[in-house]
Amino acid sequence: MINKLIDRIQKTGAPIVVGLDPNLKFVPEHIKKAAFDEYGETLEGAAEAIWQFNRGIVDAVHDLIPAVKPQIAMYEQFGLPGLEAYKKTVDYCHDKDLIVVGDVKRGDIGSTSESYAIAHLGHIQVGSESCSVFDEDFATVNPYLGSDGVKPFMEVCRKDNKGIFVLVKTSNPSSGEFQDRQVIADDGRTRRLYELVGEQVDAWGSELMGEGDRYSCVGAVVGATYPEEGRILRDIMPRAFILVPGYGAQGGRGADLVHFFDKDGLGAIVNSSRGIIAAYQNEKYSSYGDTAYADASRAAVEDMIADIRGALG
């Protein structure tokens, strides 16, 4: 799956992923009104609104980009109808030939991680039938539980040709509380916890790499808001493709991101969520108005691509 992602990035010339993280406050009034008229001010109404909102954006931008990253929390908050909208979004993006990164940040003890891996990337056996479930192409995984929590995902990746991105250095302001701590490694020397996790991600990746592959199916999440850490981690994890959240609304800019990429301008994919999907609420794109919100998103994608291409020279 990582080779498919690399291929799509090269074809579109756009190492970017659009975060489909629909908050109701991003959804234009006319879409909310239609949904609430049909389903009431209910979880069903909210789910219909975010699904229609997503569909408009995907229709407007799918030819420009290789991948989308729906954040499942934004759907889970609307309960079962919200998760149905999540599944419809995943399927619709696949229909549009987009790669789907499920931003689920799951991770648990072995047998439970296996269930999460099945839920998001694999197949579940029911009697004599093998059923796919949410069926994203990649999932994000939390490393706090160690190898036990990650390896079941790797098994499913191997079997179903999928991939994962493991949280290494997250984009949020307090990520350093634990991730930046100096820890004593097996060699007796100290390094940052995120460096240790990065080394482990690279080691896990060595088990999930085809012959001649440049990158493994075990990638890493490193926030755009920490460019120096991105540079360090690019060196520590030569096999890991880096998913870079935090561009745009969280503060990251193209010029900060050069060192997340390898010397050929590969090896990373940058996510923007709010900056794209709520572009029409940004002064820069406000002339589109809310009925043309999806066109504003397209313009924001084009600007983001230009920013990152410019930075990569």
Place this chain on the structure above:
Amino acid sequence: MINKLIDRIQKTGAPIVVGLDPNLKFVPEHIKKAAFDEYGETLEGAAEAIWQFNRGIVDAVHDLIPAVKPQIAMYEQFGLPGLEAYKKTVDYCHDKDLIVVGDVKRGDIGSTSESYAIAHLGHIQVGSESCSVFDEDFATVNPYLGSDGVKPFMEVCRKDNKGIFVLVKTSNPSSGEFQDRQVIADDGRTRRLYELVGEQVDAWGSELMGEGDRYSCVGAVVGATYPEEGRILRDIMPRAFILVPGYGAQGGRGADLVHFFDKDGLGAIVNSSRGIIAAYQNEKYSSYGDTAYADASRAAVEDMIADIRGALG
């Protein structure tokens, strides 16, 4: 909510929680057959089977115990029908007056953690309506992202009178890979990462404690498989109630757990999942047979209560 949990533990005399983690291989044939006859060998059929299985167990054990802990991964692996079975299980347990700990291990950057907190413990605003979503009483939370990832849960706990258990030292064999690392703390001295996280859990808890309360609404997860770490963490986190997974099938025994409790025999609640719900598959309870699987679960709960009461003296 923590005071309600303590009250229920005292009333039942049972500091235990039953993990409702239904794997299809635990479900007796007659239940699977009825579900597959009605819904086919589909996600719907699987979800019906685990829901009926759960219902039997809850009916058989609810009067003995204060709380249940459904592991959402076991439902998520059956997709939307599975998550519907999760919600039915949560609601049914509430009807039986049980406290529900949603074992969801969520955690993300601030705005996203807020959505997870709303999904599992709070209310979402849809137009003029405030809707509850999955509505568990407690949720488990992953600390890797730091305060940003935890505080939104605490906000919802404050508003909706709920609680959380933060992962500190997990029960799985590889939990030490990162959690046991010696880290350099702010005071320049080294300690284990789990100790540092434990200190932080106790500090977070100080913000969520009523006057005269003995424990805060910010608890901790510490595995029964690590009794020495449990003793250390009991001291480090005087305000944190400890949720103790890993009893039974994962290897923990009552005698190992004494130091997770305070001097009054409070301060911890021990989870068993497979050991209870799949008791009929264990040689010790095999005389019940699979049609009386729920009676076997009741016997296993009674034995577990006796084991822990015995250990607590």
